[in-house]
Amino acid sequence: MTDTVTMTPGQAARAKLIPQVGTVSEVVPEALDIVSVRVQLPEMPDFEPGQVGQLGIFGVGEATFVISSPPHERGYVQFTVARVGEVTRAIHDLTPGDSVGVRAPLGKGFPYRDWYGKDIVIAAGGIGMAPLRPLLLTLLEERDKFGALKLIYGAREPELLSYGADRAVWATLDGVDYVETIDREYPGWTGRLGMVPPVLEEEAPSAVNAIGITCGPPIMIKYTLPVFEKLGFKPEQVVTTLERRMKCGIGICGRCNIGHKYVCVDGPVFTLAELNELPDEL
Amino acid sequence: MADQVSAGVPHNTPVEAELTFLAADKLVAWLAALAAREGDLLVPDRQAGTFVPWTGGEPDLAKMTATSAKGIVLPQHETFLSYAYDDDGKVAVTPRVADTPTTVFGIRLCDARGIRCIDQTFGENGPSGADPNYTVRRNLATFVAVACTPADVDAACFCATFGPADDFGVADVVVHPVDGGYVVRPLTEKGLAAAAVAPVDTGATVPEPPLPSQGTAIDIEGIEQKLLAHFDDDELWSDVTEHCLSCGACSFVCPTCYCFSIADEARGSECGDRLRSWDSCGFACYSKEASGHNPRGRNAQRFRNRVNHKFAYYPELYNLESCVGCGRCVRACPAAVDIRDMVEAVMRRPAPTKDGAKAEVTA
Numbered sequence: 001m002t003d004t005v006t007m008t009p010g011q012a013a014r015a016k017l018i019p020q021v022g023t024v025s026e027v028v029p030e031a032l033d034i035v036s037v038r039v040q041l042p043e044m045p046d047f048e049p050g051q052v053g054q055l056g057i058f059g060v061g062e063a064t065f066v067i068s069s070p071p072h073e074r075g076y077v078q079f080t081v082a083r084v085g086e087v088t089r090a091i092h093d094l095t096p097g098d099s100v101g102v103r104a105p106l107g108k109g110f111p112y113r114d115w116y117g118k119d120i121v122i123a124a125g126g127i128g129m130a131p132l133r134p135l136l137l138t139l140l141e142e143r144d145k146f147g148a149l150k151l152i153y154g155a156r157e158p159e160l161l162s163y164g165a166d167r168a169v170w171a172t173l174d175g176v177d178y179v180e181t182i183d184r185e186y187p188g189w190t191g192r193l194g195m196v197p198p199v200l201e202e203e204a205p206s207a208v209n210a211i212g213i214t215c216g217p218p219i220m221i222k223y224t225l226p227v228f229e230k231l232g233f234k235p236e237q238v239v240t241t242l243e244r245r246m247k248c249g250i251g252i253c254g255r256c257n258i259g260h261k262y263v264c265v266d267g268p269v270f271t272l273a274e275l276n277e278l279p280d281e282l
Numbered sequence: 283m284a285d286q287v288s289a290g291v292p293h294n295t296p297v298e299a300e301l302t303f304l305a306a307d308k309l310v311a312w313l314a315a316l317a318a319r320e321g322d323l324l325v326p327d328r329q330a331g332t333f334v335p336w337t338g339g340e341p342d343l344a345k346m347t348a349t350s351a352k353g354i355v356l357p358q359h360e361t362f363l364s365y366a367y368d369d370d371g372k373v374a375v376t377p378r379v380a381d382t383p384t385t386v387f388g389i390r391l392c393d394a395r396g397i398r399c400i401d402q403t404f405g406e407n408g409p410s411g412a413d414p415n416y417t418v419r420r421n422l423a424t425f426v427a428v429a430c431t432p433a434d435v436d437a438a439c440f441c442a443t444f445g446p447a448d449d450f451g452v453a454d455v456v457v458h459p460v461d462g463g464y465v466v467r468p469l470t471e472k473g474l475a476a477a478a479v480a481p482v483d484t485g486a487t488v489p490e491p492p493l494p495s496q497g498t499a500i501d502i503e504g505i506e507q508k509l510l511a512h513f514d515d516d517e518l519w520s521d522v523t524e525h526c527l528s529c530g531a532c533s534f535v536c537p538t539c540y541c542f543s544i545a546d547e548a549r550g551s552e553c554g555d556r557l558r559s560w561d562s563c564g565f566a567c568y569s570k571e572a573s574g575h576n577p578r579g580r581n582a583q584r585f586r587n588r589v590n591h592k593f594a595y596y597p598e599l600y601n602l603e604s605c606v607g608c609g610r611c612v613r614a615c616p617a618a619v620d621i622r623d624m625v626e627a628v629m630r631r632p633a634p635t636k637d638g639a640k641a642e643v644t645a
Contacts, residue, residue: 015414015415017362017544017556018375021375058365058367058375059367059546059548059551060546061546062544084573099367217575243571243573244569244571245568245570245571245572251403251408251409252403252408252410252413252542253544253561254540254591255541256569257595258577259590259594260595279513279590280514281583
């Protein structure tokens, strides 16, 4: 009697902990200690902006990252990764041609089709732009279906702003009102100063027929949500996407719960109205 | 055998079967017959604190093991894939799943109810459908439960809190100790097959077995709402968790705790395995993010999650407490933390006042 056997194809298809083996096609430096890794997969998954995936290196481990490329960019999935730990250090060392494991998509994305006809206000901080980039690029792809589009993107230092090529486009694009800000004075920075929550308050976008979306470090989200409320956004109009430590990504390993919800399957995208129903454990 | 995943769970199908009587001196012969079947036969070993392969002789059926039977279906460590790099750095992945039928003789009814809890998460109605590794193990396992007698129940048992004495959980067979032997009660097709090899006394009058003995019942009426109402009561949670060491022993011995971690175990740089291993929400690093942010950085926050999961979050999802009252966590805790004390503290805590001020404990 053998201890273990290979699964039948049917079983493997249901084995959601088994990654696809993909090939790195490109590693794009984005910011200080932040890169985007593009991966080609044997079976390219359909996904929605805001959905996440597991990116891993066999022998090191896997971790959860948001898919930072939009669904309409076919041919690869992209993850934007800050170098903070063991797995992310190994990811930063990847070069084109390397084999990686990918389980994607996981979780629920932004319900942007419910927002047709509305103004959209996005407030992003630091690497919190990663889930909002595919959202914004999707909105721009369907630009005529939305009202005014505003993006406020801030970071502690200029070197921590990602997606330089995108930002250069957004800064000149008629379709989006782009505001870039740095927390406090920084050598060489001549642009706007201020953290994202106060800048959002100064910009004071109208809450009428609008959706506000925010993502950033937990502390930034904590201070941005009340600003949206102060501007008149109702909890149903405010959307965020949460970070939580995850292992399985499929709702069974336990750790990413907030109350009885699991961020990996019930989120990571939640409205403030949904979060208000849950225990305060961000 | 591995096809049992796609074949569903026919062997777990409940059956209506006659009770039979097994004479006490035939128990070892039954175990020998069970051991002769394909696969492993495990029996309780109180010295080891768990279930071990039967090596002959009378099994030790007095009192429960220190750890639960969950490891049969959710092992402490389980390889679910192997990987190998070729010379060009390309990876081949081989999914792995166990295929050894296992008969476990001598689990307790609290074990059988605990596995029913884990079934909710890892079964086909769970958040991601049937987990392949769990399902294969589950379908290949036959659980022979021994009904507790008064001598088996100790001060830590509180299973009467969670249901009647004749709730047999997912047991395939229940063995009731009676004068001179055992009454054998098959409950599923798998159980019927296990009972079929028992050298029962076909001519004997089968006595009516007594109801299994149970521990105490504690008051949990309305605890779900109370727990959620006291979520922000830091004083309460700090008090009841003051002595917790964050060692995770309670989770590891618990028949319903199923949290796991995933890690790679490399054999050199060319190949290795990916495993899932038991984890505990009591561990400080359990929910700590790479950035350093930890939503449950303090003991009080972690244990609040443990109690809330068992008595509020899980019931919200599955209409079932994720506690069976086996008392194993109570016996195992090196700091004498007792989940019943926490439940009692929450139950008697006055409702929080509207302005958020701490209410005085008057009880």
